[in-house]
Amino acid sequence: MKRFSISPPVAALILAVVLFLLSGLLPNGYGGDIDVAIAQATNITRLAVFLGVIAAGQTLVIISGYEGIDLSSGSVVTLTAILTYVIVNGNDNKVLLALLVSLLVGMFIGWLNGIGITYLKISPFVMTLGMAGVVTGTIIVINHGNVSGKISPIMTQIIARPLVGKIPGAIIIWVFFGLLMWLLLERTTFGKNLFAIGVNRVTAKLSGINVNLTNIATYSLAGALAGFGGFLLVGNTGVVLINLGQPFLFPSIAAVAVGGTLLSGGKGSYWGTMAGAIVLTLITSLLTTMQMPESVRRMVLGATLLILISIYGRQRGFRQ
Amino acid sequence: MKKISWSILTARFPALFPLILLIIIIIINAGLQPNLFSQEILNQNMRVFLPLILLAVGQTFVMLGGGIDISVGGIVSIINTILATQVGLDGSPEKMWLFVFVSIIAGLLAGAVNGFFVAFLRLQPIITTYATGFLFGGLALFILPNPGGGIPREISEFYRNTTPLGIPLAFYVIAIILIIWWYLSSSKYGRNLFAVGGNAEAAYQTAVPVTWVLFSTYVISGLLAAFAGIAITMLSGSGNAEIGPPMTLTAITAVVIGGVALSGGVGGVAGPVMGAITLGLINNIVSFASINTWWETLVKATIIVIALATPGLINLFRRRRI
Numbered sequence: 104m105k106r107f108s109i110s111p112p113v114a115a116l117i118l119a120v121v122l123f124l125l126s127g128l129l130p131n132g133y134g135g136d137i138d139v140a141i142a143q144a145t146n147i148t149r150l151a152v153f154l155g156v157i158a159a160g161q162t163l164v165i166i167s168g169y170e171g172i173d174l175s176s177g178s179v180v181t182l183t184a185i186l187t188y189v190i191v192n193g194n195d196n197k198v199l200l201a202l203l204v205s206l207l208v209g210m211f212i213g214w215l216n217g218i219g220i221t222y223l224k225i226s227p228f229v230m231t232l233g234m235a236g237v238v239t240g241t242i243i244v245i246n247h248g249n250v251s252g253k254i255s256p257i258m259t260q261i262i263a264r265p266l267v268g269k270i271p272g273a274i275i276i277w278v279f280f281g282l283l284m285w286l287l288l289e290r291t292t293f294g295k296n297l298f299a300i301g302v303n304r305v306t307a308k309l310s311g312i313n314v315n316l317t318n319i320a321t322y323s324l325a326g327a328l329a330g331f332g333g334f335l336l337v338g339n340t341g342v343v344l345i346n347l348g349q350p351f352l353f354p355s356i357a358a359v360a361v362g363g364t365l366l367s368g369g370k371g372s373y374w375g376t377m378a379g380a381i382v383l384t385l386i387t388s389l390l391t392t393m394q395m396p397e398s399v400r401r402m403v404l405g406a407t408l409l410i411l412i413s414i415y416g417r418q419r420g421f422r423q
Numbered sequence: 424m425k426k427i428s429w430s431i432l433t434a435r436f437p438a439l440f441p442l443i444l445l446i447i448i449i450i451i452n453a454g455l456q457p458n459l460f461s462q463e464i465l466n467q468n469m470r471v472f473l474p475l476i477l478l479a480v481g482q483t484f485v486m487l488g489g490g491i492d493i494s495v496g497g498i499v500s501i502i503n504t505i506l507a508t509q510v511g512l513d514g515s516p517e518k519m520w521l522f523v524f525v526s527i528i529a530g531l532l533a534g535a536v537n538g539f540f541v542a543f544l545r546l547q548p549i550i551t552t553y554a555t556g557f558l559f560g561g562l563a564l565f566i567l568p569n570p571g572g573g574i575p576r577e578i579s580e581f582y583r584n585t586t587p588l589g590i591p592l593a594f595y596v597i598a599i600i601l602i603i604w605w606y607l608s609s610s611k612y613g614r615n616l617f618a619v620g621g622n623a624e625a626a627y628q629t630a631v632p633v634t635w636v637l638f639s640t641y642v643i644s645g646l647l648a649a650f651a652g653i654a655i656t657m658l659s660g661s662g663n664a665e666i667g668p669p670m671t672l673t674a675i676t677a678v679v680i681g682g683v684a685l686s687g688g689v690g691g692v693a694g695p696v697m698g699a700i701t702l703g704l705i706n707n708i709v710s711f712a713s714i715n716t717w718w719e720t721l722v723k724a725t726i727i728v729i730a731l732a733t734p735g736l737i738n739l740f741r742r743r744r745i
Contacts, residue, residue, distance in 0.1 A: 170685055172549070174672075219728075223735025226685040228491070232672055233728040240721025247717055353553055366547040398564035398664075405557030412546055412554070 111363020114414070115378035119385050123147070126389050145269065147385050152273040153339060155380035157332035157348070158355035159284055160213070160325030162376045164227065165359050166288075167321045168301030168368020174231040175216060176329040176355060178238035179209050180348025183333030185242060185250055188343045193253035205330040212238060213326020217319030235352075246345060254341055262338035273339065277377070284373035297321060301369030358383050361411050382411070437682035438694040440734050444680065445697045448704045455711040466586050469593035472703040474499070474655040476593070478674035479681065479695040480600055481647025486678055488640040489620040489687025490541060490548035495648040495674065497559025498533045499667030502526045502652025504563045507572035507662020519578050527649050533559055534645015535638075542637035556668070563664040572662040582657035597696055604692040616640070620687030677702050680730055701730070 123144060157180055164171040183205035190201040212234060219230040266272035288294040296317045299307040308314045332351070337343055356366075362379035364371025386407055390400040432439055453459045459468075478495055485492040509522050533555070540551045585592045607613045618626040619636045627633045655666060679685065680701060681694030709723050 219732060219735070222739060223732050224738065225731050225735055226679065228685055229676060229679045229731055230728075232676065233724060233731050236724030237721065237728055240718070240724045243720050244717050357550060357553065360547065360550040366550060396565075396568070398561045398568065401557045401561030401564065403561075405554045405559075405561060408554035408557065409540065409546075409551065412550055413540070413544055 110375075111361075112372060112375035112378045115361055115363070115375065115382050115411075118411075119378065119382045122382070122385055122389065126385075126392070129389075129393060142269075145271065145274070147388055148381060149271045149273050150388065151377075151381045151384035152277045153332060153336045154351055154354055154358055154384055155277055155377050156280060156335055157329055157351045158358040158376045158380055159280070159373060160328035160332075161355045162284075162359050162362075162364055162371060162373055163297065163321050163328070164325045165356075165364055165366055166297055166301045166368055166371045167318060169304065170227050171301075171321070171368055172227050172231065172356065172366075173213075173216065173322070173325050173329070174228065174352060175212060175234040175238055176231075176325070176332070177349040177352030178235045178242065179212050179326055179329040180333040180336060180351060181343075181346065182212075182238055182242050182348075183209055183330040184337035184340075184347050185246060185252075185343045187334045187337050188252035188254060189250055191252065191255050191258065193255050195255045195257045198255055198258055202331075202334055205334040206327045207330075209330020209333070210323045210327040213323040213329070214319065216326065217322030220322065221315045221318045242345065250343060252343070254338055258338040259341065262335055263341075273335065276335070281373060281377055288373060293317070293320065298369055303369075354383055357408055361408070437690045438697065439682075441681045441694040441697040441701065444730055444733075445701050445704075448701050448708070452704045452708050452711070455708060462586065462589055466584070466591040468703065468707065469591040470583055470658060472700055473593040473596060474651040474658065475670060475674055475677060475703065476597065476696050476699040477647050477651035477654060478670055479677040479699040480692055481644035481651070482674050482678045483681070483683055483690065483692050483695045484616070484640040484643045484647075485548075486675075486683050486685060487616055487620045487687060487690060488637055489623060490637065490640060491675065491685065492537060492552045492641060492644045493549065493671050493675070494533070494537055494552040494556035494559055495644060495651070496668035496671035497556040497563065498530055498645055498648035499652040499655060499670060500563035500664050501529060501533065501559050501566070501667075502649050503656045503659075503666050504567035504572075504662050504664050505529060506574055506653065506656045508567050510574045512573040512575060514575050516575065516578065519574060523653055526653055527646065530645045530647075530649020530652070531642055532645070534642040534648070537645065538638035538641035541641060542634045556671070560664070560668060563667070567662050567664050570661065570663040570665075573660050574656060576660065579657050579660035582654070600696070601693060608691065612636075612639075617688050620689075622688070673702060674699070676727060676731075680727075682734075702727070 127140060157176055160176055161173055164173045186204055186208060187201040190204060191197045216227075216231050216234050219225045219234075220227050223230075225233075260266075261272040262276070263273070264271065266275055288297070296307070296312045299310070299312055300314050300317050304314050307317075329348075333348060336347065336351075340347070358379035359371070359376050360366055360379070361382055362372070362375025362377070364375055386404060387400075390403055395403070449459070456464070458464050478499070481495060482492060505526055506519075506522055509525070510519050536558075537552055537555050540546045540555070541548050582592070587595065615626070615631045615636050618629070618631050619633050623633050623637075626636075651670070652667070655670075656662070659666070677698035678690075678695040679698070681690065681696070681698030683690030683695060705723055705726050709719050709726075712722075714722055
């Protein structure tokens with residue numbers, strides 16, 4: 104018997120749409136004004152892009168299984184955001200260089216994570232947690248309280264402003280990004296190996312997959328994607344803060360879980376994570392719109408998450 | 424005689440590596456701070472470490488059962504705000520003890536909420552306790568939106584300066600914990616706990632009450648988080664809803680340094696206690712080594728990563744040699 108009739112990504116997306124439609128009934132919602140509604144929906148989706156991109160790496164490491172998780176992504180985002188900010192310094196010509204540096208720095212940190220997890224057998228949770236501390240420490244050292252830099256006009260133009268018609272560039276980037284992630288997961292050998300090592304590493308190894316290499320590649324790639332997230336994020340905010348990326352860390356894990364990717368690994372999709380990112384961003388911005396005090400906002404967010412994962416995050420029960 | 428290898432030693436005595444690490448850290452710390460063992464300094468250190476030690480012990484139970492509890496910081500905050508708002512700076516000691524009792528009940532309840540979702544509804548621990556952590560943290564902020572309130576001065580003085588027979592209070596607490604653990608680990612409950620953490624499916628098939636064992640670990644974690652909340656409130660004497668969450672990940676690090684596997688089923692309580700003390704002493708070392716303030720976080724984090732990596736490095740080199 105099939106347990107779920109609709110797949111988690113679709114369920115999450117339906118939930119997002121329903122929530123959004125209901126939000127129109129709020130006192131300070133969009134009411135019946137279609138233009139305002141579309142503008143609001145676009146804006147929420149645009150905000151979801153950053154969480155969505157940061158959660159992409161998280162999706163990969165979680166699929167890789169064996170408690171795979173990346174707690175360093177938040178600090179990597181901050182680090183590459185600061186690097187981008189400093190390197191670009193208002194100069195359009197330096198944008199590609201900054202992007203490259205962001206990806207490489209992220210990849211290097213992810214590679215270190217992968218080495219520690221694969222060869223030193225440190226559990227991913229603590230390895231990446233420790234790495235988060237090291238990266239934060241590095242940020243403090245290079246930052247020294249303040250950095251001087253500036254993002255360039257072309258970054259604002261592409262990331263923050265409408266690019267085609269009224270659609271912001273960030274959303275277009277995200278759609279392409281989503282397609283690439285889908286290709287990576289479903290149409291490449293790496294993707295197949297990734298799901299295989301997530302299900303069972305012994306059988307994966309016996310069927311000729313280089314488990315260690317795949318695992319290290321996964322963490323490196325996750326680091327690079329977090330680095331890309333930092334690059335995008337600073338393009339949107341235009342300023343850097345010492346804890347710019349940290350607030351995205353646990354939401355990125357929640358987005359993966361809400362999107363129906365099993366936290367135990369071996370099963371999942373990036374579409375789900377995208378839907379999860381939209382749902383979470385939507386709930387957060389609705390709670391802000393409703394002008395709830397911080398305490399109520401946290402409680403509602405916690406309760407909503409619990410309900411969402413209770414619906415389809417349940418593990419199989421024990422059987423005789 | 425069979426040659427005893429490092430990996431067998433560490434598997435048999437999970438507290439061995441944390442003990443070696445602790446001794447190294449104590450030696451370094453004593454070098455930088457020669458009066459480390461004076462009664463006053465010892466007490467000053469131990470009363471600060473105690474809340475983290477208690478949290479780490481609670482976390483150990485959850486992790487031995489194969490789970491993780493990242494809501495403990497939220498529970499600490501709830502307890503802190505309850506005590507700070509309900510007892511007040513001019514409250515009577517009787518009132519304090521009444522609300523200590525209330526706090527313990529609150530901790531048990533919070534743990535039971537986690538246990539219900541993880542053990543009975545079979546949700547994934549990390550995301551569940553993240554969500555309940557938000558619930559608890561929000562509740563604490565609801566009880567006390569702005570830092571303030573507090574507990575009577577004489578109670579925090581009692582916590583800070585009680586040293587029966589010249590030994591800090593924290594050592595008595597640790598002794599009690601170790602005695603209880605020594606009893607528990609060889610009891611039926613202890614064996615069930617290790618069985619569930621090692622392989623829940625197999626444990627279920629051999630008639631171990633897996634669901635109840637899992638549930639109990641979260642309740643124990645909630646209880647110890649409540650104790651940690653009481654201890655940190657007595658230490659600081661004041662209320663702040665944001666006091667708990669930063670402790671969560673530190674406690675988990677302490678447990679892992681203490682030789683408990685995140686996958687469950689391996690470890691004990693003595694290791695995490697030493698892990699928590701080690702982390703506290705690393706803070707001491709960094710502040711006494713007169714390191715430039717900008718470098719403190721990096722140095723601390725690097726020491727922790729090295730500590731985490733060392734057992735793996737030793738195993739790696741030993742395997743290469745064979």
